[in-house]
Amino acid sequence: MAYVNDNYLKLKAGYLFPEIGRRVSKFAKENPQAKVIRMGIGDVTEPLPAACISAMHAAVDEMARRESFRGYGPEQGFDFLREAIARHDFQSRGAQIQADEIFVSDGSKCDTGNILDILGKSNVIAVTDPVYPVYVDTNVMAGHTGEADAGGRYAGLVYLPMTEANQFVPALPEQKVDIVYLCSPNNPTGMAASRSALEKWVDYARKNEAIIFFDAAYEAFITEADVPHSIYEIEGARECAIEFRSFSKTAGFTGTRCAFTVVPKGLTARTSTGENVELHGLWNRRHTTKFNGVSYIVQRGAEAVYTPEGQSQVRQLVEFYLENARLMCAGLKQAGLTVYGGVNAPYVWLKTPNGLSSWDFFDQLLSKAHLVGTPGSGFGASGEGYFRLSAFNSRANVLEAIERVNKFVQG
Ligand SMILES: *Cc1c(COP(=O)(O)O)cnc(C)c1O
Numbered sequence: 001m002a003y004v005n006d007n008y009l010k011l012k013a014g015y016l017f018p019e020i021g022r023r024v025s026k027f028a029k030e031n032p033q034a035k036v037i038r039m040g041i042g043d044v045t046e047p048l049p050a051a052c053i054s055a056m057h058a059a060v061d062e063m064a065r066r067e068s069f070r071g072y073g074p075e076q077g078f079d080f081l082r083e084a085i086a087r088h089d090f091q092s093r094g095a096q097i098q099a100d101e102i103f104v105s106d107g108s109k110c111d112t113g114n115i116l117d118i119l120g121k122s123n124v125i126a127v128t129d130p131v132y133p134v135y136v137d138t139n140v141m142a143g144h145t146g147e148a149d150a151g152g153r154y155a156g157l158v159y160l161p162m163t164e165a166n167q168f169v170p171a172l173p174e175q176k177v178d179i180v181y182l183c184s185p186n187n188p189t190g191m192a193a194s195r196s197a198l199e200k201w202v203d204y205a206r207k208n209e210a211i212i213f214f215d216a217a218y219e220a221f222i223t224e225a226d227v228p229h230s231i232y233e234i235e236g237a238r239e240c241a242i243e244f245r246s247f248s249k250t251a252g253f254t255g256t257r258c259a260f261t262v263v264p265k266g267l268t269a270r271t272s273t274g275e276n277v278e279l280h281g282l283w284n285r286r287h288t289t290k291f292n293g294v295s296y297i298v299q300r301g302a303e304a305v306y307t308p309e310g311q312s313q314v315r316q317l318v319e320f321y322l323e324n325a326r327l328m329c330a331g332l333k334q335a336g337l338t339v340y341g342g343v344n345a346p347y348v349w350l351k352t353p354n355g356l357s358s359w360d361f362f363d364q365l366l367s368k369a370h371l372v373g374t375p376g377s378g379f380g381a382s383g384e385g386y387f388r389l390s391a392f393n394s395r396a397n398v399l400e401a402i403e404r405v406n407k408f409v410q411g
Contacts, residue, residue, distance in 0.1 A: 005143075007141050007145075008140075010145065010146075010147055010154070011140055012148055012152055016374070017040075020040055020362075020375075020378075023362070024038075024372055027367065031370075035370060037370065037372065037393070038372045039373050040373055040388075040390065041390065042249075042346075042390050042392060044248070044252045045392050045393055046317055046320060048252050048253070048301070049251055049305070049313035050313060051304040051307055051309040051310035052256075052305060052310065056297050056298070056301040058300065059296060059297040060297055062296075072293060073293045073296055073299070074293060075292060075293045076100075076104060076287060076288070076293075077102065077103065077105075077260065077299060078104075078296070078299050080299075080303055081302055082099040082100070082104065082260075084306040085102050086099040086102055087306075088306045089229075089230065089245065090230060090232060093229055095230050095233050096232070096238070097262055100265075101263060102261075102262055103263065103287050104258065104259075104260045104294050104302075105258075105260060105261060105294065106258065106294050107246065107248070107259045108217050108245065108248070111244050111259060111260075112181075112213065112244055113141075114290070115261070115283070116138055116139065116142045116144070118282040120272070123144070123178035124177045125144055125157055125178070125179045125180075125181075126157070126158040126159075126173050126179070126180040126181070127157055127158070127181050128160045128162050128170045128182070128183070128186075129161050129162065129379075129380035129381060129382040130162060130189065130376060130380040130382055130386070131183075132183055132188070135213075144156065151381040152380070153380075158173050159380070159382075162186075167191070168186070168349075169191075169194075170182075172200060172201070172204050177208070178210050178211070179210060179211050179212075179213065180201070180210060180211075180212055180213070181212075182201060182212055182214050182215070182231075183215040183216075183217070184198070184214070184215075184216065184227070185216075185218040185222060185227070185344045187218065187345070188347060188388045189386075190325075190342050190344075190348055190349050190388075191340055191341050191344075191345070191349070192224070192227040192343075193227065193228075194227060195227070195228050198231060198237075199234055202235070202237050202240060205240035206240050209270075210240065211240055211241065211242065212231060212237075212241040212242070213241075213244065214230075214231040214241050214243045214244065215244045216229065216230060216243055216244065217248065218345045220251075221318055221321070222344045223343060224344055227344055231243050232264070238264040238266060239266065239267060241264075242261065242262065243261070243262040244259070244260075245260050245262070246258075246259035251305045252317060256298055256301060257294070257298060258294055258299065258301070258302040263279055263280045265278065265280045267279050267280065320395075322346070322391070323395075324391035324392075324393060325346055325347070325348060326343075327398055327402060328391060329341075331405065331406065332350055332389075332405060335405050335406045337409065338350065338351040339351075346390060347388055347389070348389045348390075349386055349388055350386065352376075352385050352386065352387055355385070357377070358377040358378070358383065358384055358385060361375070362374075362375045364408070365408065369404040371404055371408075373388055373390075374388040374389075375387060389401075
């Protein structure tokens, strides 16, 4: 008899996006003439930067010739990419991260889940509420939680609310936690942590010997000088933080797949017998055993992001989405809505009008404005009464959507 991992049965069965899909298909079937605009899922819409495309074409041609063909590469990533990342994303900002502390992978989603492999079972884990669901679900799968309550909160996790009341900056936990997930700029709220907020977290982590899992997938969207691009811009963070980065939102790699995780040397955690062990070595062991590297072609594409042409093309791409977000914020405010985010991130987090629940607002917006967003409550109990709109869309759709929201709110 084979047994399953019972922890999987605790999961709230992928409720959010399937439920959105179900409601949208039902509406579309009943209203075949309606032109539905989807601003729900956080996927990019614009093509890859030209520099990435030509680098990948060249790499494909290399693979076609015996002399330049490549088989397996280093599991941690090719040096050309790790060095470009270390120089451009960290050292240029005064963060002392070296190429051999960077582990190239096929996604931050996988990395944020896989990292739990090298950590113990008894850690007290804190997540924000609302939260990127991957952090929670991977802890459930790993057996780090009990059952979920009616509001979807799992026993054993520490939830740190992010609401209007704290301007979406989570307060330090009252109890001692061992691991905390921070995502800045944030998905879903679109808000970003200031330098002083991150300094408080690094200080907390060092005092409590906790580790911060810092997800900076939206780093490229930062526009304000006071918002750090990397946790390692904060003094002492090398001792207490692992950072997750991705080319997905920066350069439109959601379908191409390339990301990286930074595990600084000297960052340690405790064994059950009380010794300190470096996480760098453990992650290297995990990565080389369970992963065989990102495609050479894709890594050449990612490297091209750091060329002068690549940098300017990526800037243009990010600016395009940020302009969408600016237009959305301005348009929704004009409609009388209260909106957050959209300045350092491609997400706008609005307060539902008239105290509507997130799902009631979803239904009304769909039926009256033919517009799809994401109910805030799907990201956690504290997301109730909020709603996420994504700026990943064409300009025409964004302008049309703003007009429809205005009519909807006024009607
Ligand atoms: C999109 C996103 C990522 C990136 O995931 P990939 O697997 O690299 O595509 C990571 N974290 C958050 C919060 C995201 O929204």
